[in-house]
Amino acid sequence: MAKLASIVLALAASAGALVAPPAPKAATRLSATEGASAPLGFWDPAGLSELGSERTQAWFKAAETKHGRVAMAAFLGCVATGLGVHWPGVIDASGTTFASLGEGHLLEAWDKMPFDGKQQIVAAIGGIESVFEAQKPHYLTGGVPGKVRLTGSTSGVLEAKYDAATLKKKRDAELANGRLAMLGMAAFIAGETIPGSVPALSQLGFAGDYAGGLPFAPF
Numbered sequence: 367m368a369k370l371a372s373i374v375l376a377l378a379a380s381a382g383a384l385v386a387p388p389a390p391k392a393a394t395r396l397s398a399t400e401g402a403s404a405p406l407g408f409w410d411p412a413g414l415s416e417l418g419s420e421r422t423q424a425w426f427k428a429a430e431t432k433h434g435r436v437a438m439a440a441f442l443g444c445v446a447t448g449l450g451v452h453w454p455g456v457i458d459a460s461g462t463t464f465a466s467l468g469e470g471h472l473l474e475a476w477d478k479m480p481f482d483g484k485q486q487i488v489a490a491i492g493g494i495e496s497v498f499e500a501q502k503p504h505y506l507t508g509g510v511p512g513k514v515r516l517t518g519s520t521s522g523v524l525e526a527k528y529d530a531a532t533l534k535k536k537r538d539a540e541l542a543n544g545r546l547a548m549l550g551m552a553a554f555i556a557g558e559t560i561p562g563s564v565p566a567l568s569q570l571g572f573a574g575d576y577a578g579g580l581p582f583a584p585f
Contacts, residue, residue, distance in 0.1 A: 400427065401541030421506045428505050431512030432498075434544015441547045444472055444554055457483060473558050477578040484585065555581055 402408040410416075414426065446452075453464040458480045467475040476484070494514065503509040524533060557567035561574030568574070579585070 401538050401545065403538060403542045424506050424511050428511035431541065431544065434541060434548060435512075437547035437551045438544055441550045441554075444551075447475060448472065471558060471576045471578070472554060472572075473576050473580045474578055476580055476584065481585075 415423070417423075417426075447468040450468070452468050456463050457467070460480070462478070462480060467478050498514050501509060501513075501515055505511040505513070524536070528536070553564050553567065554572075557564040557572035557574060558576040559574060562568055563574060564572065
């Protein structure tokens with residue numbers, strides 16, 4: 367019996383030696399921790415900071431920065447329009463006024479905009495994106511994700527004005543504010559299209575009955 371037990375233990379040890387060791391967990395990349403702020407600090411329950419390579423993380427960061435900037439501009443535009451702040455005069459030759467765009471549903475401002483105006487906005491965005499992607503070094507090969515230079519120089523106004531610690535603080539603030547703005551715009555869209563989805567906005571008159579083309583059919 368003792369001999370049989372020894373044989374069983376030997377076979378078990380041999381089988382264990384053939385089992386591959388567990389794969390090491392992918393390291394969180396330092397670039398993914400940008401924008402971490404109190405009270406959560408670095409928070410990544412989905413493990414996105416562990417995906418792909420450094421190039422993947424640079425692409426994520428560039429996309430997040432750009433979306434955050436657009437969301438901040440959109441959120442401020444929505445708030446200003448809701449408060450009745452708008453440009454004076456007309457927006458096209460047919461006499462459409464800037465003030466008329468802000469009447470009714472929040473998202474109807476885009477629907478009311480003349481088609482030529484929509485084209486100009488899309489063209490401006492495309493122009494900025496082209497400059498961003500044409501910069502050297504590219505953000506996937508050593509450049510800074512989200513940094514846009516409108517001149518040929520590799521240095522910028524902020525670099526000349528602030529030290530590295532201050533620049534990092536401002537970049538973290540931009541990322542954090544962009545994330546909040548993305549959540550804010552998501553809330554606006556939900557409040558406009560889904561009745562009762564955002565109780566706080568429902569109390570402000572968001573009925574959730576918008577029937578225009580946004581967000582899936584902007585043209």
